[in-house]
Amino acid sequence: TFKNRPKTYHNISLFRQIGRNLIIPGGTRTIDATGKLVMPGGIDPHTHFELEMMGAKTADDFYKGTRAAIAGGTTCVIDFVLPQKGQSLLEAYNNWREKADSKVCCDYALHVGVTWWSPAVKKEMQQLTTEQYGVNSFKMFMAYKDAWMLDDYDLYCAMEACAELRALPQVHAENGNIIARNTEKLLAKGVTGPEGHQLSRDEEVEGEAVNRACVIANQANSPLYIVHMMSKSAVRFLQLARGKQRQPLFGETLAATVGTDGSHYRNACFRHAAAHVLSPPLRPDPDTPRAMCEALADDHLQLIGSDNCTFHEKDKELGKDNFAKIPNGVNGVEDRMAVLWQNAVNTGIMDPCRFVAVTSSNAAKIFNLWPAKGRVAVNSDADLVIWDPKLERTISAATHKHAVNFNIFEGQHVVGSPQYVIVNGRVCLDDGELRVVEGKAHYISLRLHPHSERTISRTQTGVHAENGNIIARNTEKLLAKGVTGPEGHQLSRDEEVEGEAVNRACVIANQANSPLYIVHMMSKSAVRFLQLARGKQRQPLFGETLAATVGTDGSHYRNACFRHAAAHVLSPPLRPDPDTPRAMCEALADDHLQLIGSDNCTFHEKDKELGKDNFAKIPNGVNGVEDRMAVLWQNAVNTGIMDPCRFVAVTSSNAAKIFNLWPAKGRVAVNSDADLVIWDPKLERTISAATHKHAVNFNIFEGQHVVGSPQYVIVNGRVCLDDGELRVVEGFGKFLKTPVDSPTVYGETNNHHEEVQHRPDYLDTPTRVTNGSTPSPGMDKHT
Structure with a gap:
């Protein structure tokens, strides 16, 4: 987060407070993050520490490996238990725990490899998913013939077992049989150097295996996670499969893939070329x-x-005369985040929110570490990175924290790296100085993704929160005193009346074990009570505010012109506190509120005059549906309170998710509805009733100058706003059903196979087409 976003206070390994004007105990250290980005600690979903393979053992053990991870901003790793053929999975798991527990500097979890198949293996998979062991994902190999590779029959059985357990299957996707034959042919031709490794397993060999793995997963009705995808062909096959798949598909790539390329295999120096073999x-x-x-x-x-x-040079030399014997593996846990920032964020391909998603929060959600990991929020683990986007350094084996003397990113200049890294509340990277403690961290048990056992459908409750009895009595008293004008509307229902009702609604919802959506929250008091309730609530609470709340205030009720004052009457009323609009923008940005609506409810002047002698008879309602987005952009984005991703979330994608319109609405993606806005952040205009498209001759934002508005709007594939010219067709829209059982609200689905419980509801925050980040509970902003 930027310097004007919330501060955080953490203690005893959890975040205790997030916000402004925090109460900090005496003696607490304060870190100035001005100009920096505050983000959740990175989660590396794929490491191999102390792995024995191909006659060698990796150089980075669990101490040196997690030490390097922290140096680069990663505060949690998920390593792989890889049993030998015929070895008990439980025995291998226990071996890994014994190696790791006394050495790790940051928290870690474990995937387990299924390297052979039998009924005994299936039984051990079930045992490993219990709370005693805490494993929720299993990795299968389609390569490494005669070592870890499974044939398609056994792979199918393993995926079926995962589906039954609600565990996530992972695959290394390469065609092992083709690789074995290509290797024989290349060696017979005298190709023995590292270039042979690349030649034996080209893109086609990877792409075929990705496609086959997806087919097998679909037949098993199982989700699938494909590790270390290294080619454009592999990604293309994954995308093709997504159009047919019944369960989610997840794809992972590597720091090595985005940070370097295969030209190194032809380097004349064996040491250099072999160091890149993976x-x-x-x-x-x-x-x-x-x-x-x-x-x-x-x-x-x-x-x-x-x-x-990582392997030492002497280990890589095992394959000096036969590329097939070069131990496979490279570094990356330390430089993963900086290399991606340099190649994706600094180049404009990716924004910082998406960076946090792919380096941290997505892994937390997919592997069920969320909400403890992958987010900065009260009661989440105090794993934090203060990222300096201007920090320059040159990557080098001379300075890295790995146990090897080679780095595949050697000499690369990166701009953007962690300045501070906090692990479980302890500053472990302190302004560039590494301060780790061996064995200080913990093993994290990964829970399975729960089955849905319910048979009833579930909706959610929305409330207008004001105390009606108090309002009625206040109205009687005000009218008796001769207060009849629009100012009486505000006086009859002040902030306290709204705040009490918000609190009461939350208590009733909690007693009913129901989620709750509170509409048009108009005051700081209301937001404060919502936040207090969240600490006790068993089900999610969602808060909505209005364009009117962020764009104007209650001073208008005392305007001498009845027409003007009455035009601003809505309930709850606009607040007299001039700080309210900014506070509500901050609440939206900080995820205290999740959505902004318009409550568009316009009345003609003659209708408002029904209450000329009695404010209680003024029809309640204002405009807002046309100016909602521009007013928020002007007051929140242009002021630096909110970033564009969060703007998209609160104006579009959050509503789609909460009301179960996602993924058809609220995103730009293949097979989503062709509803699109091309937003010009520099387009200037002045809001006026003379030019707006409403049926009334008054606009509560009259005269406000906004910078940022839509230039084109496409609705269901038809250009309806064309470079500022409105071209709509009456009756062109359609009624949308909002299905019950929203996965965002209830965290699971019933019949919607494309959105199973463990499919994260956040995986859509690209840069060039911005789908926005997502709120909590059940959703989060990522930064």
């Missing part, structure tokens, strides 16, 4: 790194890992 290999196409950055930005891929699997 599987699937880096691709020779120089456009691949940018394409993978775009795939991450556009949500074709959801995560970036490191696949950190």
Whole structure:
């Protein structure tokens, strides 16, 4: 977050307070994050520490590996337990825990590999998913023939077992049989150097396996997570499969993929070339790194890992005369975040919100670490990165924290790195100085994604929160005193009356074990009570404010002109406190409120005059549906309170998710409705009743100058606002049903197979087409 966004206070490993004007205990250290970005600690979903493979053992153990992770901004890693053929999965798991628990500097979790198949393996998978072991994902290999590879039959069985358990299957997608045959042919031709590794497993070999893995997962009715996708072909096949898949597909790429390419395999120095060997290999196409950055930005891929699997030079030399014997693996856990920032954010491909999603929050959601990890929020783990977007450094093996003397990103200049890293409330990177403690962190148990056991459909409750009895009595007293004008409307229902009703509504909802949506929240008091309730509520609370609230205030009720004052009457009323509009913008930006509506309810002047002698008879309502977005942009985005991603969330995507219109509405994606806005952030105009499209001759935002408005609006594929010219057709729209059981509200679905419980509802925040970030509870802003 930028310097004008909330401060955080953490203690005893959890965030305790987030906001402005915090009460900080004496002696608490304060870090000035002015000009920096405050974000959740990175989560690396793919590491290999202390792994034995191909006759060698990785150089980075759990101490050195997690130390390097922290240096780069990662505060949690998920490592892989990889049993040998025939080895008990439980035995292998226990071995990994024994290696890791006393060494880790940051929290860690474990995936478990399924490297052979039998009924005993299936039984152990079930045991591993219990609370005692805390595993919710299993990895299968389609490569490494005669080592870890499963054939399609066993792979199918393993995926079916995952589906039954509600665990997430992962695959290494390469055609192992083709690789084995290509390797034989290349060696027979005398191709023995590292270039042979790349030649034996080209893009086609990866793409075929991605397609096959997706088919098998679909037959098993299982979701699927494909690790370390390294090529444009692989991404293309994943995208094709998504159009047919019954369950979610997740794609991961690596820091190596976005930070370098396969040209290194032809380097004359064996040490240099072999140091880049990993599987699937880096691709020779120089456009691949940018394409993978775009795939991450556009949500074709959801995560970036490191696949950190480092070997000493002497170990790489095991394959000096036979590329097939070079231990596979590269560094990346330390430089993952900086390399992606340099290649995706600094180039304009990706925005910071999406950066946080693919480096942290998406992994937290997919592997069920959310909401403890992957977010900065009260009661989440105090894992925090203060990122300096201007910090310059040159990556080098001479300065990195890995146990090897080679770095595949050697000499790359990056702008943007962590300045401070806080792990479980402890400052472990302190203005560039690393201060870690071996064995200080914990193993994190990964919970399964729960089955839905209910048979009833569920909706949610929306309330207008004001105390009607108090308002009625206040109205009687005011009229008796001769207060009949529009100012009486405001006096009869002040902030306290709204705040009490918000509190009461939350209590009733909690007693009913029901979620709650509070409409048109108009005051700081109302927001404060909503925030207090969130700490106790068993179900989600959503808050909405209005364009009127952020664009004007209650001073208008005392205007001498009845027409003017009455035109501003709505309930709850606009507040006299001139700080309210900014406070409500901040509440939207900080996720204390999740949506902005218009409550558009316009009346002609003659109708408002029904209450000329009695404010209680003034029809309640104002305009807002036309100016809602421009007014918020002017007051929140142009002032630096809110970023454009959050603007999209509160004006569009959050509503789509809460009311179960997602993914048809609220996103720009294949198969979503063709509703699109091309927004010109520099378009200037002055709001006026003389030019607006409402049926009334008054506008509560009259005379306000806004910078930022739509230039084109496309509705259901038809251009309805064409460079400022309105071209609408009466009756062109359609009624939309809003299905019950919103996954955003209830966290699970009933019959909507494309949105199962463990599919994150946030995986759509690309840069060039902005779908916005997502709120909590159940949603989050990512920064």
